[in-house]
Amino acid sequence: MKITGCEIFLVALPNRRHHTWASKMTAPIGYHAVLRVDTDEGLSGWGEAPAGISWGGPHNRYYGESPETVRHIIAGHLIEAIKGLDPRDIAVIHSTMDKMVKGNPYAKAALDMACYDIAGKAANVPVYRLLGGQFRDRIEVAHSLGIMPVEKCVDEAVTAVEEGAKTLKCKTGLDPARDVEVVRRLRERLGDEVKIRVDGNEGYNNVWEAINVTRRQEEYNILLCEQPLMDNRQLAFVAERIDCPVMADESAWTVHDILELHELKAASCFSCYVTKPGGLYRAMQQADIAGALGMYSDIGGSIESGIGNAANLHLGAASKIATLPSVSPVSSPAGSTGPSVAGIYYLDDLITEPFGFEDGCVLVPQGPGLGIEVDMDKIKRYAAS
Numbered sequence: 001m002k003i004t005g006c007e008i009f010l011v012a013l014p015n016r017r018h019h020t021w022a023s024k025m026t027a028p029i030g031y032h033a034v035l036r037v038d039t040d041e042g043l044s045g046w047g048e049a050p051a052g053i054s055w056g057g058p059h060n061r062y063y064g065e066s067p068e069t070v071r072h073i074i075a076g077h078l079i080e081a082i083k084g085l086d087p088r089d090i091a092v093i094h095s096t097m098d099k100m101v102k103g104n105p106y107a108k109a110a111l112d113m114a115c116y117d118i119a120g121k122a123a124n125v126p127v128y129r130l131l132g133g134q135f136r137d138r139i140e141v142a143h144s145l146g147i148m149p150v151e152k153c154v155d156e157a158v159t160a161v162e163e164g165a166k167t168l169k170c171k172t173g174l175d176p177a178r179d180v181e182v183v184r185r186l187r188e189r190l191g192d193e194v195k196i197r198v199d200g201n202e203g204y205n206n207v208w209e210a211i212n213v214t215r216r217q218e219e220y221n222i223l224l225c226e227q228p229l230m231d232n233r234q235l236a237f238v239a240e241r242i243d244c245p246v247m248a249d250e251s252a253w254t255v256h257d258i259l260e261l262h263e264l265k266a267a268s269c270f271s272c273y274v275t276k277p278g279g280l281y282r283a284m285q286q287a288d289i290a291g292a293l294g295m296y297s298d299i300g301g302s303i304e305s306g307i308g309n310a311a312n313l314h315l316g317a318a319s320k321i322a323t324l325p326s327v328s329p330v331s332s333p334a335g336s337t338g339p340s341v342a343g344i345y346y347l348d349d350l351i352t353e354p355f356g357f358e359d360g361c362v363l364v365p366q367g368p369g370l371g372i373e374v375d376m377d378k379i380k381r382y383a384a385s
Contacts, residue, residue, distance in 0.1 A: 001043070001086050001088065001118075001122065002039060002083075002085065003037060003039055003079075003087050003115075005079060006035050006036060006038065006111075007036050007038075008034075008074055008075060009035065010067045011032055012028075012030055013029075013032075013349070013350070013382055014348055016341075016346060019146040020147045020171065022147065022172070023201045025174075027053075029302070031067055032051070032067055033067040034048045034049075034110070034350065035110050037115065043121050043122055045113070045114035045115060047109070047110035047112065048110055048307040048311070049065070049067070049106040049107060050275065051106040051107075051275075052066070053065070058202075058230040058251055065104060067384070070106055073101055073104045074111065077100055082096055087115040088122065090116065090281045093111070094108070094278070094282065105275060105276060105277060105279075108278040108279055109274055109275040109277075112278065112279025112281055113279065113311045116281075116314075116369070120368050127310075127311070127314040128315075131284055134317045135320050137317065137363060138361035139317075139322070139328045139361060140166065140326070140360055140361050141165055141167070141328060141342065141362055142167040142169040142298070142324075142325040143165040143327075143342050144327045144345075145168060147171045150182045153182055153186070154186055157189070160341050161194055161342075163340070165342040166195060166325070166360040167196075169327055170182060170198050172198050172199065172200050172213070173228065176213045179198070179200075179213050179217065180216045180217055184219075184220055186220075187221065195223045196222050197222060197223040197225075197325075198217055198222055198224075198225055200213075200225070201227060201249075202230040204228050207237045207238055210234075213228075218242065218243055223324075223325075224244055224245045224246070224269065224324075225238075225242060226247040226248075226271070227248060232251050232261060235261075235267065236264040239268070240265070246268060247267060247268070247269045247271060248267035251270075252271060252286075253277060254282070258286055258295065262293045267295070268296070269295055269296045269298070272300060275302065284319065287322070295321065296323050297324060298322065298324035298327075299322050300327065301327060301328065303327070304331075306331035306355065307370070307372065307374065309328060310372045311370060313328060313355075316364070329343050329345055330342065330343035330355055330357045331351060332344065332354035333348055333354060333375070333378070336354035338354055342357075348378065350374055350379060352373045353372075
């Protein structure tokens with residue numbers, strides 16, 4: 001089987017509400033690049049790049065991609081490099097892409113997802129089986145509360161919990177007083193059973209601010225503190241002086257980052273993405289290294305559509321260390337039954353069938369490949385350019 005080409009689409013999904021975090025306060029979510037990779041045997045696979053131009057690592061170690069840069073890199077460079085290769089030869093494809101283009105992991109991740117989708121369809125098995133097997137068939141949803149007024153945040157949290165969410169991820173990092181107040185109010189309103197995690201997205205001004213805010217949040221029993229500031233050495237300084245675990249996200253893009261975080265004692269866990277390291281193949285390498293070092297993870301992402309979210313769920317199924325509740329959307333086309341708030345960020349989706357949602361968990365697709373069917377009418381309806 002040989003790759004013959006691909007078609008790239010830029011889409012903009014309708015948001016349920018504006019979703020923000022410290023490093024992304026204005027741009028809407030849901031503006032992504034999606035692609036279909038085709039082969040000479042008639043099998044095709046789908047991938048997605050939820051690239052964000054303001055999203056990167058500490059000290060410009062990594063840099064923002066956008067849907068437009070993803071399209072340019074794939075169409076102008078990567079697809080020509082991998083044409084003629086067998087999509088099932090994932091390691092060969094990654095080696096070829098890395099020789100052709102430095103960096104640009106989101107573009108590479110979209111192609112990686114599509115190749116795994118094709119490989120799974122060819123073998124008639126789910127992608128998680130190609131990654132080593134299924135440790136779990138569901139991922140507990142951490143419903144993400146963007147930065148918004150405290151009262152609105154608490155009201156949404158109540159609805160999400162009523163619909164089954166058992167964990168809340170509270171975006172913070174811009175206003176220390178508000179960050180403590182929102183955790184206090186959430187705990188008072190929801191009681192002790194709901195798990196609350198906080199995510200500063202590198203927003204705090206210095207280590208002392210991060211330490212002070214986190215210590216005050218710890219009075220209300222937070223699960224973990226995610227990436228309160230940028231620098232890894234400063235992150236280690238915070239980790240040494242608070243009680244809850246520190247999670248690395250913007251600091252954890254590659255296996256080399258995992259080694260550095262471990263060496264500095266900067267984080268106990270990390271947010272393992274399909275996209276940040278450049279695809280499922282690299283993400284599994286990252287998870288294996290982290291597991292050998294005693295770290296654990298959630299499955300992170302950038303609020304993907306059902307295409308990218310399916311890849312996230314297969315990664316979560318196959319990674320032994322992915323034990324934390326994760327911001328994995330309950331991907332649902334318009335008109336689907338199921339939650340209206342818990343794990344819901346868009347009013348519609350690009351897939352034809354909703355993902356299952358049971359007992360606060362989103363279910364891993366079980367069909368061949370990514371286990372999804374893409375609705376081409378939706379691709380056209382939400383075309384951005």
